[in-house]
Amino acid sequence: MKLNDLPTAPATAWTLARRAERMNPSVIRELLKLTERPGVISFAGGLPSPSTFPVAEFQAACERVLQDDGRAALQYAASEGYGPLREMVAAGLPWRVDPAQVLITTGSQQGLDLVAKVLVDAGSRILVETPTYLGALQAFAPMEPEVVGVASDAQGIAVDDLARAQREAPARFAYLLPNFQNPTGRTMSEARRAAVVQTAAALGLPLVEDNPYGELWFDVPPPAPLAARHPEGCLYLGSFSKVLAPGLRLGFLVAPPALYPKLLQAKQAADLHSPGLNQRLVAQVMQDGFLDRHVPTIRALYQAQRDAMLAALSREMAGLGVEWNQPAGGMFLWARLPEGMDAARLLPRAVDKGVAFVPGAPFFAGGPDGPEAARSLRLSFVTASRGQIDAGIAALAATIREQRQG
């Protein structure tokens, strides 16, 4: 039989699950490809500054852990996480936490995934800030929730709108980022935190508090977390990514005792446990209060970087009708282009001039939210050098000026 005479095999019938249809490539990751052209100054990424990674400390910790505890470090381990690390996490939080409530996760991103699996059915309502962290929307989406964007201002989520949304139909939880929010860099005020907690408690609305940036404050620490005010009504997510290194892929969640067993079962099914070697390395590095010495150096660097970007914006954007905020910590600044301008359309022109940012629209739940969303953009101030900040903001201003004229 000649090759051409072979009957054609039927195409293999891979059928996608409904939840897979809901999965989308991160708009930001797609955009980042555009910005990765050589020579482009990028304010687009969400990466911490690699200059802050404590490489020497991890090198020493590797030696130590492998020598003292190498076989346990390389063995399968408990899904809850490495005991001494869970104890350190509990002791480091500003409210009374039993280490038994701490679940070590593979980044706080996994915490978001576990929360969605345990708390969300198809059609469940989730209340989110406007705008909110895109990675959370991605983690929630496969569970087919109804994501409801709640009005928010510079102080955080609007309490009246939150209450109205909850009264309209009960949500499984409200997902909140009180400190140096991604993408806006804003901080929820003391008064707003108190009101959010009071409203949530009164309405029986569970809160999921995501706090990867809380330690990165500049002048003064932020107000106490929501979880510290209402521990039984709040599931708290933390991360080692911004205070040590994201490549460790380690975070944690603190769950009310009633919820913990289900989260643990979801964790077991997802990956058995987070890497035991990495957990021991972090515990070793954190011994003797290392973070108390290390984190202030990150704060000082990021504050100087923020100041450089604010100065460049004041200098270059004068008279252009661009507005921006002044974040009190974290890695991001939020800006608004002149009325009628669209950040997504501006991006390719900016990249041609050698600068990149992230358009704000994808962060608005339920799709771009009108002209306000289209005008907004996120600028990371932590990875570019001071010289790049000056040159990049000047290039962005030139792009906006041209667009206004064209």
Ligand code: PMP
């Ligand atoms: N939450 C927020 C708000 C974030 O910005 C990030 C990182 N970009 C994460 C969670 C996930 O962080 P990780 O998994 O590295 O802990």
